[in-house]
Amino acid sequence: MHATACRIYALAVDLRSVDELENALREVDYLPDRGLATALFLATALEKPVLLEGEAGVGKTEAAKALSRARGARLIRLQCYEGLDVAHAVYEWNYTRQLLHIRAAQEGTVSEQELFGQDFLIRRPLLEAIDADDPVVLLVDEIDRADEEFEAFLLEVLSDFQITIPELGTIRARRRPVVVLTSNRTRELHDALKRRCLFHWIDHPSLEREVEIVKLKVPGVAERLALEAAAFVRELRASDLEKPPGVAETIDWAQALTVLGRQGIDDEVVETTLGSLLKVREDVVALREGRLAALVADAVAVASS
Amino acid sequence: MTQTGDALLADLVGFGRLLRAGGAEVGPGRVADAVRGLEAVGLRDDRDVYFTLRQTLVSHREELELFDRAFASWMRGVGAARLEEQDVKVLASASTRRSGGDEGREGEERQGETSTRGASIVEVLRQKDFALLDEGELEEVARLLSEVGRVRPRRTSRRLRPSARGQRLDVRRLVRRSLRSGGELVELPTRTRKVVPRKLVVLCDVSGSMAPYARALLLFLHATAQAGRVEAFAFGTRLHRLTSDLAARNPDAALAQVSQHVVDWGSGTRIGASLKQFNDEYGRQALSRGAVVVIASDGWERGDPELLGREMARLSRAAYSVVWINPLKGTPGYEPLAQGMRAALPFVDRFLPGHNLDSLEGLAGVLAGIERRHAA
Numbered sequence: 001m002h003a004t005a006c007r008i009y010a011l012a013v014d015l016r017s018v019d020e021l022e023n024a025l026r027e028v029d030y031l032p033d034r035g036l037a038t039a040l041f042l043a044t045a046l047e048k049p050v051l052l053e054g055e056a057g058v059g060k061t062e063a064a065k066a067l068s069r070a071r072g073a074r075l076i077r078l079q080c081y082e083g084l085d086v087a088h089a090v091y092e093w094n095y096t097r098q099l100l101h102i103r104a105a106q107e108g109t110v111s112e113q114e115l116f117g118q119d120f121l122i123r124r125p126l127l128e129a130i131d132a133d134d135p136v137v138l139l140v141d142e143i144d145r146a147d148e149e150f151e152a153f154l155l156e157v158l159s160d161f162q163i164t165i166p167e168l169g170t171i172r173a174r175r176r177p178v179v180v181l182t183s184n185r186t187r188e189l190h191d192a193l194k195r196r197c198l199f200h201w202i203d204h205p206s207l208e209r210e211v212e213i214v215k216l217k218v219p220g221v222a223e224r225l226a227l228e229a230a231a232f233v234r235e236l237r238a239s240d241l242e243k244p245p246g247v248a249e250t251i252d253w254a255q256a257l258t259v260l261g262r263q264g265i266d267d268e269v270v271e272t273t274l275g276s277l278l279k280v281r282e283d284v285v286a287l288r289e290g291r292l293a294a295l296v297a298d299a300v301a302v303a304s305s
Numbered sequence: 306m307t308q309t310g311d312a313l314l315a316d317l318v319g320f321g322r323l324l325r326a327g328g329a330e331v332g333p334g335r336v337a338d339a340v341r342g343l344e345a346v347g348l349r350d351d352r353d354v355y356f357t358l359r360q361t362l363v364s365h366r367e368e369l370e371l372f373d374r375a376f377a378s379w380m381r382g383v384g385a386a387r388l389e390e391q392d393v394k395v396l397a398s399a400s401t402r403r404s405g406g407d408e409g410r411e412g413e414e415r416q417g418e419t420s421t422r423g424a425s426i427v428e429v430l431r432q433k434d435f436a437l438l439d440e441g442e443l444e445e446v447a448r449l450l451s452e453v454g455r456v457r458p459r460r461t462s463r464r465l466r467p468s469a470r471g472q473r474l475d476v477r478r479l480v481r482r483s484l485r486s487g488g489e490l491v492e493l494p495t496r497t498r499k500v501v502p503r504k505l506v507v508l509c510d511v512s513g514s515m516a517p518y519a520r521a522l523l524l525f526l527h528a529t530a531q532a533g534r535v536e537a538f539a540f541g542t543r544l545h546r547l548t549s550d551l552a553a554r555n556p557d558a559a560l561a562q563v564s565q566h567v568v569d570w571g572s573g574t575r576i577g578a579s580l581k582q583f584n585d586e587y588g589r590q591a592l593s594r595g596a597v598v599v600i601a602s603d604g605w606e607r608g609d610p611e612l613l614g615r616e617m618a619r620l621s622r623a624a625y626s627v628v629w630i631n632p633l634k635g636t637p638g639y640e641p642l643a644q645g646m647r648a649a650l651p652f653v654d655r656f657l658p659g660h661n662l663d664s665l666e667g668l669a670g671v672l673a674g675i676e677r678r679h680a681a
Contacts, residue, residue: 018346018353038346038356045345046338053366083463087477095476102484112484147464147501185366186591187504188548194364195332200356201366242589242619 015044015071030059030066031205031213039200040067040180049158049179051143051194054202056184057246061141063202064180068137073178076132077139078125080146086153090163092122116167126154129177130163136177144183148190155193207234207302210250217251222263224303229254232265232299233277239295241287242280252276265300267293317343320379321362327375329368335361431663434635436517446521446662451528459673460503460595460625471497503625505535505672506593508583510602512541512574518632518660522601525665527551536592540579544586576606576645577613584619591623597675598624599668601659603633606645614648621652626675629653630668635660 015021021044022037032040036052040063043050052060068075078089098120102110123131129138143151157163161173181197183189205213210230215221230250237244245253253276262269270292278284287295321336339361346353355376363372431449438446467475478494507526511519519539526537530551537547550562587593598620606613621627629649633639635658641647650656655671658664 018350034350034352035356035359038353039360041346042342042357042360046341048338050360051364085464093477093480095480098480099483102480110484115480115484147462149464184590186594191330191364195330195335197364198338198360199364200360201369240585 024070025066028066028069029216031209036063039198042198044178047176049181049197051181051197051199052202053183053185057248058202058204059247060182060202064137064139073135073137075137076125076129077141079141080143082145082147084146084150088124090124090126091165094120094122126157127163130161130173131171138177138179140181142184143181144186151190151193155196158196204237213247214250214254218254218258221254221258224264225257225262227303228265228299231302235295235299241283245277249277267296270296323375324362327371329371331362432661434660435521447524449662450524459500462499462501464499465496466499468497471495504596506596507535507599508538508540511539514603514605542575544579544582574605575608576602577608577616580616580620584616588623593623595625597626599628601630603631604643604646610644610648613645617649617652626654628655630657630659632660634658635664
């Protein structure tokens, strides 16, 4: 992050109640339900990490991004994956520069202290977040993908908010970052980590809220289309699919239908645009062969009631 | 809400106790967080009180239902009488989580006695069908099983560790060492991939036709779970996740917990429907992806064999390897004639018996060396 940006961000917005946070999130185009707003508020107020779990596509990652925008804080994101280690999550030494430096200097004149100083340090997300002077939202995305060794390490960092680099010493957080962890539950997280965190399960949004989201994210969407699209996606989630569509899919789909100049949905247009909602071939086939027409009819009926 | 605010704070400890009685893990630190949380959000809005307590006290999705009941019951009681004992009982029985603790140590005394019985008896036990074991023999088998279960399938991790014969340069060490030689690269330290246990998912049929084998298989599962992370499920007409039940150290305590939760112990079998439930709920969370999946069942399907075939196909697509153990296969001349078994077999990589200790040892050997897509 640039120095100028840091200065601007240093004026973090102080949000003193759940209502204030909810409004601030709305202002940055994110519509949380009350539970999520409470969870994000508590994460800030209690300075505790919050773990967000929920089906794919309910907006876990988006929530952290919105929180950073709403608070005027810098977002630092650590995307987890199998094999993620300290070198990619915390810090690494710039080996190329170190080697060049040793070679360029006269023999015997390079001290270890010089070689392992700030100049040769590559700062990765966790160090960046702990060692920040400006307000920060740290997003640890898909923690369930990282392996258990890393989880244990993260637990340590989140307990003390400090990082030890053998060559440099211990770096303590001067102001604690707001920490948001997300998990898709591909595996059960360790209890110790869960105990350290606030926990919030995000459900798919209610029909009303999803309509609201569509109208916010798809400019020019017809009122009836927004309602019918949301209702249809809701029907899909209730039926038996391998990969039920998330909110992002609803938005994409409503966007596509709007571009096509649609005011509402019918069998034909659903049939041709199904690909933007369902990402698994089996689901598309099962639906085409089966209940598609019935689901469309149901959705239209729900929307008009 | 405001009038009841003080009572609410005062009674929060009681609420924590109520949740614990239901089987949720609520440490003292969590109640302190709940108090701080309520102070921060205020008590004006019931929704905020609800979510604050939920987010601070509960850390598993499976506990949310329990929480909702406890919360409703507690709200009724705030400012008035204490919770009725009845509520606690309802909660306790509704719980799907373990309550911890190692009860039931009665079996231990017999162990010393049985170990003096001599090797020949052990030999006989190895071959004896689980269905024919008496109580004492079963205990001996349990002891032997705890050794067998320790073997796990393995895979190479993406993590690296220093190794003399690795393929990747360990640049960090390289820089450190070259410092001594003024930047000359004298030796090239390397790193290699670690080998770690592969995910193991076990689905155990506990329906009526499997009853004689279920207990031995669950003991096997318990032993396996002690050796590392195993995701274990029992099924009959429906699927039950056993992972947390098997965490107890004592096999008998673990079995007691399992039998409490598996309500359809000894009822009919719907393998296809149970697998579907597994694929829907856990497969979607990628629990089975890259895992060795072991199914223990005799293949007597009461439901639709076609559904079973379909769900087996789904499972085998996600899994690294599918092993089916069938106690009937131990019978000389056994042919997989059961419709369910026939529907499932095309998607099974290894088809093994599991009727005695010997065959479970065979299973352990197979698991240790398993590779993808063996012929059945």
